[in-house]
Amino acid sequence: MSAKHNIIHLVFSVNSCHNTSMLSLSTKQTLITLSTILILFFALGFSLYSLTTPDQLFKTQIIGQYLGKLAYLLLFLTLLPGIAKRLSLFPILVRTLMPLRRQLGNAMYIIGLAHWIVIDLTPRLATYTFPYRYLTPTQLAGLILLLTLLPLFLTSNDRSLRLLKKTWSRLHKLVYLGLVFLLLHLIFQASGWSLPLAAFLFLEIISYTKSILARSSSNQ
Numbered sequence: 001m002s003a004k005h006n007i008i009h010l011v012f013s014v015n016s017c018h019n020t021s022m023l024s025l026s027t028k029q030t031l032i033t034l035s036t037i038l039i040l041f042f043a044l045g046f047s048l049y050s051l052t053t054p055d056q057l058f059k060t061q062i063i064g065q066y067l068g069k070l071a072y073l074l075l076f077l078t079l080l081p082g083i084a085k086r087l088s089l090f091p092i093l094v095r096t097l098m099p100l101r102r103q104l105g106n107a108m109y110i111i112g113l114a115h116w117i118v119i120d121l122t123p124r125l126a127t128y129t130f131p132y133r134y135l136t137p138t139q140l141a142g143l144i145l146l147l148t149l150l151p152l153f154l155t156s157n158d159r160s161l162r163l164l165k166k167t168w169s170r171l172h173k174l175v176y177l178g179l180v181f182l183l184l185h186l187i188f189q190a191s192g193w194s195l196p197l198a199a200f201l202f203l204e205i206i207s208y209t210k211s212i213l214a215r216s217s218s219n220q
């Protein structure tokens with residue numbers, strides 16, 4: 001479906017609903033995609049503005065941090081339904097978030113990229129320190145995180161799913177490696193946001209152990 005058709009579809013389906021919880025699945029998916037594109041344009045526009053107005057460069061730190069936190073929350077939302085499903089908890093949450101996982105995951109990647117552009121690339125371009133001469137552990141973990149999630153972002157579509165078959169789900173397990181690099185990214189900057197993430201990783205391990213045990217006992 002073209003972008004124009006998507007917007008027309010979105011306007012009509014929003015108008016036909018009196019309650020936001022009655023939004024159709026495709027409307028929710030389109031809303032997430034459109035919001036992501038808007039945020040990306042905002043981030044790119046802000047970066048260009050900062051490059052042409054160097055006395056405003058200090059703002060890149062604040063805006064960049066907000067974008068990083070948004071990407072972090074989106075990663076939580078992408079992985080939460082899987083954990084809840086494996087632990088047989090919160091069925092409403094599973095039903096609501098599961099069909100939106102792909103859009104949430106793509107939004108996470110694009111906003112993570114925007115976070116890097118604003119917080120790191122823009123100040124470097126402004127101060128002529130790009131390409132990198134050295135990397136701090138925080139930056140290194142952040143860049144490895146973006147690289148780890150790149151194949152997932154590129155294959156988050158029906159065509160790749162059809163072509164890759166079983167390899168697709170194996171490839172998408174890379175998200176757990178991504179979680180580890182995100183944890184390192186946050187630990188290296190002594191961020192309090194590393195604590196909920198560590199708890200989240202723990203829940204991932206518990207839920208996987210539970211589903212492996214359930215599978216092996218049903219095979220016996």
Ligand code: HEM
Pocket residue numbers: 065068069070071072108109112113115116119120138139140142143145146182185186189191192193
């Ligand atoms: C998907 C990828 C990424 C995510 C989800 C992410 C997430 C975050 C989050 C949540 C914060 C805020 C921590 C806090 O305020 O306590 C943050 C800060 C930061 N990130 Fe990232 N990040 C990513 C990639 C990167 C990359 C690639 C770089 C640079 C190479 C980077 C550089 C930074 C810097 C410099 C800070 C601020 C540190 C400070 O305030 O002193 N991030 N990131």
